[in-house]
Amino acid sequence: MSRAKQFYSLPTVAMEVLQLTSNQNAGVAQIKECILRDPAMTVKILKSVNSPLFGLSGEVSDLNQALALLGIKPLKLLVLGFSLPKEMMQGIEAEVLAQYWQFSLTKAVAAREIATLQNRQFGDEAFIAGLLSELGALILLQDLGDAYANFTNKVLQEHADLSEMEWSTLGFDHAILGCRLLQSWNLPESLVQTIRQGHPSSGIEFTELSPQAATLRMAHTLAEVLAHHRLDLMPQLLDQLTGTSHQDTATIEHLVIDIQDKLHQLASVLSVALPEGTRYGDIIVDAYQQLSNLAEDVAPPLAFGNRDTRDRVVRSDEGQCLVETMRHFVHRGGPVTSAPHTEKRPAGKQGSQSQDECEVEPLPLATANLEITASREVLSKMSAAMQRCRDQRVDFSLAILQINDFQEFILLAGIEEVEVVRKVIETVAMRLCDGNGQVVPCGDSAVAVLLEGHDRHQTVSLARQISEMVGVWAQRRPYHDLALSGGVASTYVPPKSLPPQEIFQAARRCLQASTNGGGKVLKSIELL
The missing domain is CATH 1.10.3210.10 (Hypothetical protein af1432)
Structure with a gap:
């Protein structure tokens, strides 16, 4: 983002037009003189005004006519579009x-x-x-x-x-x-x-x-x-x-x-x-x-959140090469001069790889943690909770808690027991936060705990208590060594420019870091 701000800026004329049109005391003559300093911009505006897009009856030959017929607002928008x-x-x-x-x-x-x-x-x-x-x-x-x-x-x-x-x-x-x-x-x-x-x-x-x-x-x-x-x-x-x-x-x-x-x-x-x-x-x-x-047929599954489709895209050569290219970009601090390129492997030669192909190691965020998903339900509830926090000017936090070694857990306890664990996590969480929270599934192995009025430190403490209490409860179950990993993301009075998805991904990355470290340390981050 910092690079984009540095390298991609609006031209001077466009910036001045924006400032003038935002000033109630600025006159039409000032705006006209500003635009006229850019002859190419003037030609484009007149060409646009005379196109069928605006449906004007007569030909417009200068900016005075354009401003008189259209007004300042459409002209301002055209300047933005051409800039x-x-x-x-x-x-x-x-x-x-x-x-x-x-x-x-x-x-x-x-x-x-x-x-x-x-x-x-x-x-x-x-x-x-x-x-x-x-x-x-x-x-x-x-x-x-x-x-x-x-x-x-x-x-x-x-x-x-x-x-x-x-x-x-x-x-x-x-x-x-x-x-x-x-x-x-x-x-x-x-x-x-x-x-x-x-x-x-x-x-x-x-x-x-x-x-x-x-x-x-x-x-x-x-x-x-x-x-x-x-x-x-x-x-x-x-x-x-x-x-x-x-x-x-x-x-x-x-x-x-x-x-x-x-x-x-x-x-x-x-x-x-x-x-x-x-x-x-x-x-x-x-x-x-x-x-x-x-x-006339059975309704198909919704396209949004289709795990099979997501897995195919993320694990494809194109998906993995994109991640590898992003790694190079971050490492070098600028565009990759020769982006990794992936060729489709011929059938029957899946084990071989040419030097021109993108050699990508498996990515923890893109593969091992794919079951952690921001469903519409999660994002919708987060959006509503964040709005309430804005109205009340209080913190909002999200904790994602995941069952460790999930595949082994399924083999040992059975898929039906997953819902039992979720219910226990929800009961413990709601008791600890005095009802000021929500617990929503986010994939097969994890739940999202939405907390209003809880800052980062309070949420980390609560997540640890949940993990400990669930661990104690599990001692009486066949899977007595059940453990949870956790990631927390918090923000003070969520800004309108901060989308729920961004908070979710921040908590998800913290969870991944916790999982990579053996799941014994809860990771957290505060978003400004």
Whole structure:
């Protein structure tokens, strides 16, 4: 993140326009003079204003007309859109960049169209939120190169959720990375929060989102369906759209056609290339056909949190090479000049490996601890608990407790006994925290203990007491040597910019460190 802040900054003109438009005393003439200092920016704005995107009846020939017809807000958003640092896009393969722009622009246009469909007045804000929301992916493409590009292709092939796979391999996702960069640019906090909360990886349930964030969430889902061919998300999209605007199927089809048209108009205005053969009308027909077929069959498992899919992606050559590349990046403090590259092994030669292939040792976080998962239930309850802590201005802490040597425990005690142990942990935890907590399963072998009003030291003490009391209880069971490992993450008055997923991953990493050390020492961290 520190490197991104250092190397990717907004141009001077864009920063000045942002400052002027945030100043109520600034006049239109000042804003105009500022933009005119960048002739290329002026040309792009006029070209955009005269495009079908804005639907103006006459031709706009200068910035005075543009400001008079559009107002300051849309012009401000255009300046932002045209001011993305060029360094972010240099050196990225054309095909990869085209895929990025297809998803990003589809999301931006969809956000604006959905806001219009719902008679909302924040269409321009929704558009720029969609346009800026995927910048983190550009940073990762720039800094991790082919390793990240190959990984994203693997994720698309598996019809998996990119952010979920990023958390499982990198320990963070492109969404939070992008939001931190936007904060460093001093963009309005309301915009950054809309982007963060509107992304599915925020862990906030759709029904709990603000109208702006909900619109962005729907735009993200629709972009996944159209640009990434995630037809499995169609039921979720229909529920979101019909639940907020009561639109019928025909209206949604028209929405998709409008998005297709404006997507290409916007790409032309921004002078960016899109993948050839993009026909969203055909994709939406396929999506409805699949939806019809599923209605006649048994409902498939939800795509989110599908362990088999996650395991395939994380343990794949692409997933392991991404982690190895990230290791090199962290070690060297900058982009890897020759990213590790993995070739598919020919059938029957799984034991051999060429020098060009990525030699990766098994990663504790990405493999041995995969059963520790942040389910929707965990993230939703964490989000609600963190909001209560913000309202009351108190600490929030998360402790993840895991059964040591879980496979051996299953062989000795049986899978049914896992639920018994969970119940004991829950009973002990609730008794020790005086009811100011929640216990939620997070995978087969672990539970998450959510604590409101508990700081780091209190939570560590409580987790140790739970472990000790469960150990005493286990003395009367066949598995008398049962032990727990633990990881704790805490924050004082959780900031709105800190997502539940980030706290979960911090506690998970502490748990991994504890497990690697034999499970006898409880590890903890405090997030600022």
